[in-house]
Amino acid sequence: MTLASPSEPSQLLPDPIKDSVISAKHLTKKFAGEAVVQDVSFDVPRSSIFGFIGPSGSGKTTTIRLLTGVYTPTDGQVIVLDRNPAQFSQGERARLGYMPQLFVLYPNLTVWENLNFAASLYGMGLFRGKRLKGALKFVELYEHRWKLARDISGGMLRRLSLAATLVHDPQLIFLDEPTAGIDPILRRKFWDHFRELKNQGRTIFVTTQYVSEADNCDLVGVQNNGKLLLVDTPQGLRHHAYGGDMVDFRTAQPFDFQAEAMLRSLSFVRAKTVRTGPDSMRIIVDRASTATPELMEWAQQQNIQVQAVEEYMPSFEDVFVELVRPEVSNG
Amino acid sequence: MGNFFRGMIRASSFFRKEIFEILRQPRLIATLVAGPFLILFIFGIGYRAQSRTLRTLFVVQPNSAIAAQDIQQYGQSTGSVLIYAGVTDNQNEALDRLHRGQVDLVIVEPGDATSTIKNNQQAVFTLYHHEIDPVQVSYVNYLGWLFVGAVNQQVLRSFAVQGQKDAVNLHASLQEAHQNVSAMRQAVQSGDEALAQQKQQGLASNVDDVSLAVGASLSLLDSLQQTKGTNGGNADPVQSTLTDLRQNTNQLSNSTGNKDERLARMDKIDKDITDLDGKLAEFQSLDPSIIVSPFRSETKSVANVQPSISDFFAPAVLALLLQHLAVTFAALSIVRERNVGTMELFRVSPLSAAEALFGKYISYMLFGGVIAAILSALLVFALHVPMLGNWWHFALVIAAVLFTSLGIGFAISIVSQTDSQAVQYSMIVLLASVFFSGFIMSLDMLLPPVRAISWLLPTTYGTLLLRDIALRGTDPNWLLLGGLAAIGLVLMLISWRLMRRLISSSQ
Numbered sequence: 003m004t005l006a007s008p009s010e011p012s013q014l015l016p017d018p019i020k021d022s023v024i025s026a027k028h029l030t031k032k033f034a035g036e037a038v039v040q041d042v043s044f045d046v047p048r049s050s051i052f053g054f055i056g057p058s059g060s061g062k063t064t065t066i067r068l069l070t071g072v073y074t075p076t077d078g079q080v081i082v083l084d085r086n087p088a089q090f091s092q093g094e095r096a097r098l099g100y101m102p103q104l105f106v107l108y109p110n111l112t113v114w115e116n117l118n119f120a121a122s123l124y125g126m127g128l129f130r131g132k133r134l135k136g137a138l139k140f141v142e143l144y145e146h147r148w149k150l151a152r153d154i155s156g157g158m159l160r161r162l163s164l165a166a167t168l169v170h171d172p173q174l175i176f177l178d179e180p181t182a183g184i185d186p187i188l189r190r191k192f193w194d195h196f197r198e199l200k201n202q203g204r205t206i207f208v209t210t211q212y213v214s215e216a217d218n219c220d221l222v223g224v225q226n227n228g229k230l231l232l233v234d235t236p237q238g239l240r241h242h243a244y245g246g247d248m249v250d251f252r253t254a255q256p257f258d259f260q261a262e263a264m265l266r267s268l269s270f271v272r273a274k275t276v277r278t279g280p281d282s283m284r285i286i287v288d289r290a291s292t293a294t295p296e297l298m299e300w301a302q303q304q305n306i307q308v309q310a311v312e313e314y315m316p317s318f319e320d321v322f323v324e325l326v327r328p329e330v331s332n333g
Numbered sequence: 334m335g336n337f338f339r340g341m342i343r344a345s346s347f348f349r350k351e352i353f354e355i356l357r358q359p360r361l362i363a364t365l366v367a368g369p370f371l372i373l374f375i376f377g378i379g380y381r382a383q384s385r386t387l388r389t390l391f392v393v394q395p396n397s398a399i400a401a402q403d404i405q406q407y408g409q410s411t412g413s414v415l416i417y418a419g420v421t422d423n424q425n426e427a428l429d430r431l432h433r434g435q436v437d438l439v440i441v442e443p444g445d446a447t448s449t450i451k452n453n454q455q456a457v458f459t460l461y462h463h464e465i466d467p468v469q470v471s472y473v474n475y476l477g478w479l480f481v482g483a484v485n486q487q488v489l490r491s492f493a494v495q496g497q498k499d500a501v502n503l504h505a506s507l508q509e510a511h512q513n514v515s516a517m518r519q520a521v522q523s524g525d526e527a528l529a530q531q532k533q534q535g536l537a538s539n540v541d542d543v544s545l546a547v548g549a550s551l552s553l554l555d556s557l558q559q560t561k562g563t564n565g566g567n568a569d570p571v572q573s574t575l576t577d578l579r580q581n582t583n584q585l586s587n588s589t590g591n592k593d594e595r596l597a598r599m600d601k602i603d604k605d606i607t608d609l610d611g612k613l614a615e616f617q618s619l620d621p622s623i624i625v626s627p628f629r630s631e632t633k634s635v636a637n638v639q640p641s642i643s644d645f646f647a648p649a650v651l652a653l654l655l656q657h658l659a660v661t662f663a664a665l666s667i668v669r670e671r672n673v674g675t676m677e678l679f680r681v682s683p684l685s686a687a688e689a690l691f692g693k694y695i696s697y698m699l700f701g702g703v704i705a706a707i708l709s710a711l712l713v714f715a716l717h718v719p720m721l722g723n724w725w726h727f728a729l730v731i732a733a734v735l736f737t738s739l740g741i742g743f744a745i746s747i748v749s750q751t752d753s754q755a756v757q758y759s760m761i762v763l764l765a766s767v768f769f770s771g772f773i774m775s776l777d778m779l780l781p782p783v784r785a786i787s788w789l790l791p792t793t794y795g796t797l798l799l800r801d802i803a804l805r806g807t808d809p810n811w812l813l814l815g816g817l818a819a820i821g822l823v824l825m826l827i828s829w830r831l832m833r834r835l836i837s838s839s840q
Contacts, residue, residue: 070681092336092683100681106674108350110357122346123682125339
């Protein structure tokens with residue numbers, strides 16, 4: 003499996019090896035002798051969104067803490083912004099934004115006071131009101147700015163945490179499950195903003211349990227039981243999960259066994275095909291872009307009337323299950 | 334924007350945060366102000382500056398030489414501390430009443446006091462009580478000492494009264510001696526030797542009587558003069574005059590030949606008799622109580638005011654409250670950051686330990702200062718606690734107490750893992766302050782090694798310094814104030830190092 007080098011990187015991504023903001027090499031963290039993160043290696047290119055997905059307890063938060071310098075690795079090495087996080091200067095820390103998994107601000111302060119505290123913590127100047135207002139409007143909390151944090155909902159607290167993380171305009175942003183408890187509409191808005199930040203040159207390292215959100219990332223790391231199973235682009239992940247691209251092939255007449263056997267024998271078709279109906283099959287091919295015209299040509303030769311040939315994009319829930327299945331089976 | 338300015342902004346984040354969090358708890362502020370004020374107010378009006386009275390039952394043996402009436406009189410002579418609850422001859426019944434709480438004290442008179450004293454031993458009054466409080470036990474012991482002193486005084490007074498009664502007869506003997514000397518002088522001048530001999534014998538008899546009587550009466554006065562040192566060499570002591578009188582009278586009987594010599598000796602005898610008579614008159618004019626108890630003490634303070642008990646405790650309460658407030662707030666402050674999770678945020682942020690601590694110090698100093706100002710104003714203007722010194726000095730001491738107490742609190746907070754631990758440590762500091770800071774008892778009552786604990790507590794310094802400023806009107810003892818500030822500085826450095834480790838180091 004590919005680790006550091008994505009098989010089909012986004013066009014926007016620079017060469018990750020040359021311009022990585024985060025570089026983890028054989029990172030291991032043990033607590034009381036038990037490894038929570040094991041031999042994890044990856045690079046995060048500048049100006050990208052790196053998604054870190056995995057089930058609860060897979061070591062995502064521990065990894066993010068290793069990257070931010072909250073934890074020191076038991077083994078391995080981590081370089082963030084060209085430096086060991088444990089040796090960050092104040093100036094380098096000011097370039098980071100960190101949103102912990104839980105709300106860690108103050109329940110007895112108002113939304114505005116909490117955000118103001120976070121802004122002061124990063125040394126933002128005295129005329130920061132406009133910036134605070136903008137951050138609160140982005141997370142749709144401006145109307146609630148005088149409410150005490152203890153009086154707002156869990157989702158609102160997450161939004162406040164996100165605003166507090168972004169208010170000082172950091173270069174490298176660590177977000178530990180930022181969309182947990184957020185409604186789908188606002189979640190979409192968050193991701194739009196993350197992409198906007200990326201386009202402005204910011205780098206975002208984001209963990210999530212919503213595997214469907216992986217589609218919003220440039221690169222995705224899949225973590226399970228403390229091990230990093232794979233790092234790839236979203237498309238690359240699908241490819242890895244199923245051993246190729248998936249194409250739905252539908253004909254006008256029902257598909258007979260002879261035709262199915264012939265289809266399977268084609269050189270670009272992988273052995274794993276699934277019949278999804280009497281007149282349709284889901285075929286795994288090396289590459290959907292090249293397989294589609296070849297399929298059309300083959301159908302014409304076989305006098306089969308094709309109704310549709312289209313690439314099937316499995317959900318990331320399915321992709322994730324496929325990816326971790328061997329891990330679960332082994333262990 | 335410079336690093337220093339950014340650092341100040343980061344520190345200010347804590348300043349604002351802490352102040353807002355406190356202001357969100359108006360009940361807490363009201364309690365901090367009203368609580369101590371009400372305690373002092375109620376204490377001031379409720380405190381009785383009187384000794385505790387004890388209901389006392391006397392046990393007198395049936396055949397005792399001491400009458401029940403005398404016993405009651407003895408009890409009353411100690412003042413109002415012993416309330417006479419009766420006399421009984423049944424000791425067991427008396428002790429039973431003591432156990433049942435019907436009386437507070439049982440005094441058993443010595444069975445055969447006269448025989449004991451004649452055997453050259455002190456007779457013992459036994460006091461039974463039911464106290465377990467060591468302070469109250471000491472009080473009962475003190476009452477026993479007071480009671481026996483009163484009894485002894487009564488006995489001595491009866492001796493003095495008897496002496497004054499005997500002095501009437503003595504005066505008659507001296508008058509008769511004086512007349513015999515006059516008659517003898519006339520007989521010697523007229524050459525009537527037989528009459529002179531007769532009068533001389535009468536005189537000798539009078540002198541013998543006087544010698545005997547003076548031993549029991551005028552010698553008391555003599556002893557008093559010697560004790561006081563008031564004879565000063567001018568007046569002869571009574572015994573000396575008496576010795577002269579006896580010698581002159583004896584020599585008068587031996588010298589029958591020389592007339593001038595006999596007349597001169599008679600003049601001396603006459604003078605001694607006059608002298609003794611004068612002293613006798615002086616003795617008779619004295620109150621028997623004064624004779625047996627000639628001295629008493631009076632205390633006068635050179636302080637500018639004589640504070641009431643609540644006035645005296647007010648500076649100590651203020652110092653203790655401010656210490657406890659600062660220790661508790663600081664102790665909970667960092668441990669809560671850690672438990673809530675903000676410490677994780679701080680570790681990632683550019684915040685330094687010094688900035689976080691500085692912000693917290695300033696906010697709690699300001700808050701404590703405001704509480705101290707309100708409380709001090711209430712104490713001085715509402716409870717009329719004297720404030721004789723300089724308000725700036727007072728404020729300086731308050732600031733030093735808060736600063737040092739915050740150091741203790743932050744050190745506690747950084748080493749505590751949970752809120753409960755921090756609260757427990759704070760309570761231990763409070764308890765130590767109550768016992769060792771001189772709050773309830775003077776530092777002099779502690780052994781010097783134990784006093785080392787006292788000098789680690791801000792309340793000790795605060796109490797002494799605030800009392801000096803407010804109640805004596807003096808400048809603060811700069812050595813004490815410097816010591817307090819030095820402890821605060823050391824604690825701040827320790828807290829800073831611990832905090833640095835907490836924020837900077839990774840796990």
